[in-house]
Amino acid sequence: DAVEAAKRAAAKTAVANHYPENARWVGIGSGTTIVYVVEAIKALGVDTSNTRYVPTGYQSRQLIISAGLTAVEFDALPAGTVLDVAFDGADEVDDDLNCIKGGGACLFQEKLVAMQAKQFICVADSRKLQSRLLSKWKYVPIEVAPIAAYRVQKKLLELGAIDPVIRTNKDFKQGPLKTDQDFFLIDAPFPPLLTSADLAAGRDGSGKNGVWEVNLLAREIKQINGVLDVGIFSGLTGPQATAAGGVGGQRPV
């Protein structure tokens, strides 16, 4: 159908434009669009026997293995390895190429892998593109330690979140969903997040009435005790990438 065709087209473009010659280390994200990225890599017909693919969770690892590619877990990477590229999907992307991620409950490992790559390629069809984050996708996924979840929830309310909830695992049981790290996810709705253009136009993104600029909110949430990571990917220029002389940062697809 039209949505699947759009995902497949985005994936083919991303791989055609950003899959490096002689790639050695490639990050593979989570979700449904990434399936088409792996399909496009296979369709390149290049020799992948010397390439290692780094998964961002259980589903990502199974995708790599079932495609006949070689998976290497993030914690098995040789010291100092910087990935040539990391491909991943997103729940929403704004005009500054910031992303909301975590709809698939893999945000922590997704960010680990993205930050370890010279280039992070976000593969998203037009449904995901909005001027501001949280325009259509309504909440920020946040990975939290179970023991701290209620305290984090309370703090999010103080930051202006609207009814933040602990994600339940609808498929199997009503209990809280557990991530690959055995943590909980809190989905925290906020008003749309302001971009650099909004700030340039004099808008106030400091959290008054719960209205935040992307980076300010990400930083506020990240420093709450008990938060492991936040599903806001912004200006991904990981220290590793820069150290390796990488270009870092997100690229449009």
Ligand code: DER
């Ligand atoms: O959870 C994530 O961040 C994933 O990348 C995901 O949200 C993208 O999912 P989709 O490709 O199935 O839309």
